[in-house]
Amino acid sequence: MRRPNLGRVGVVALRVIRQLKRDRRTIGLIVFAPIVLMILFGYALSGDMSGVALGLVDDGGHAALRAHLVSIKDFDILYLGSESDAEKLISEGKLDGAVLLQPEGVRVLLDASSLQISGTIAAAVQAGMSREGASRAGTEIPIITRYIFGYDLKMMDTVGPAILGLVVFFFTFINAAIAFIRERSQGTLEKFMVSPLSQVEIVSGYVLGFSLFTLLQSATTLVVVTFGFGVPLRGSALTALAVVLLLGAGALVLGSFFSNFARSEFQVVQFIPLIITPQIVLCGIWWPLQSVPEFIRPFSYILPLTYAAHALRAVMLKGAGIGDILYPDLLALGIFFLIFFAAATLMLRREVG
């Protein structure tokens, strides 16, 4: 073997520096991506929550606990008449939990499909009770906790359904962007432009062709998630696949659209921290949306993965049917798809102009 020569190492290093110096996008990515990602992760991991929808049924007593819950500004309190109202609203996903104050004890109803939120509510009730305990020492007041959903859920169970969406979104986005880059670089796209094929037909053809693979991919992931990791599938597998297909179609047109801003496969890879990672952090898969700081939260609500994750959790963990997730989840996914379908189609033409 030849001995390493410092001079040659220097030649290679110099070339790398020269190339990078001209690649402003990569420099931008090296400098700004960590800042953006650290801010996102930092906020999401801070554990602070806001906008937790808590039902309160006040049948008397526990003034200190009640005052404590009301004083927590991260809780949006909704006053309810009965336990059955609370249960209904939780099962519809409109409440994250409820506290029933009764003279003989306290009942806490929780939705464990987000463990962090149910943990936060339980902790707040504990804190309130300990204040109350301080004011009337001696008597033990029972707290009964009841899970409306998922009393037996583990971390994987709540994350699993969303991972199904994430996997499909990630691969479809990357594959579609690369496929369109290739159409451009090998000259086929230009040839399409001079053929009877319209832009709408090109993008539609891609959606149709990719759907087959999306279906295959989501079916395998679903099998692994349910049989391999024991995540419950209480709703219909077909409904889950329908959600994933719609998400995949959105990822495809998004990838097609963003391929216009990349010149090579290398640059497509650079989209991962910019487009995929924020979705992972902000879509409520690992951390509930309530823990996303309020000024970023509107952003969560324009990301398709937010709706797909929500719908998939509803189908798999709560047994929701297609009618239950039509609004807002399927509607939002549909709108996202249509917007980027139009954008991708228009960009194909613009690129030629």
Add this chain to the structure above:
Amino acid sequence: MAGDWAISARGVKKSFGRLRVLDNLNVDIPFGVTYCLLGPNGSGKTTFIRAIVRLLHLDGGEMSVLGRPVSEVGEIYSKIGYMTQHKALYPDLTVQENMEFYAGLYGISKQKREERIEELLQMVDLNEHRSRLAGMLSGGMYQRLSLACTLIHEPQLLLLDEPTVGVDPRLRQIFWEYFKRLTGEGKTVLITTHLMDEAEKCQVVGYMRAGRMAAEGSPEEILRLAGLKPRLLLWLAEPERDAALLRGQGYEIKVDGGVVMLSLESHAQIKEILAQVSPLDMRLVEPKLEEAFLRLSEAA
């Protein structure tokens, strides 16, 4: 009239930023000819072809394609065959699959499709490679497949941007025979090339320079335009004496050692000359298009 030409361009302009690529270009290409666009790199040949199929919009001027204004060219894409410098093939599809894909795009019926594929693969000599992946073909084969795909829908107008790059001389010959057959059927072929011997095979040659048409005509006309004549080289025993004799009759003559070089107005003059001098050896040098273009470039 626009209807009289396969392609007609009048005062066509196109700039990219401050760079003027097409500068008041005028071209008329008749139906049923092979028209060759020649010119140095960056002279605007490819830009012109892209403008014909409306892959870019003109800044000014008028253009018609197959009798339609260029703004309506989208409606006659099925009559145009366009071969770009990128080969526009799918390397991970086989030769046959690539052909089928393009046949499908143009809605060619299943029965007709197989017939066309057979004929074209025969022409480009790829019939034995039907099931090979396009990505595994050599550069020249890839080029040939690209041409076959461009011809699949029997276009009326063929726009070929350097179609013979990397193709061996024998196959180039076959291509040119095929183009001749197409023009015989009334189809129009517009071709760009750097190869002068190919230009000589075209009925009309247009020489572009800096976005304008610097010279246009049949290869013979171009030679005449550049003032190039056939030359006769004579090896003579007494060059000085014979040169003086011929010069006296008005011939344009140069003497270099024992060789006398005469410029001819026509080939008929050779006979007259040989009646007066008896050379030890002689050679006729025909003018080359290449020379003509070099001279035209210098003049411009």
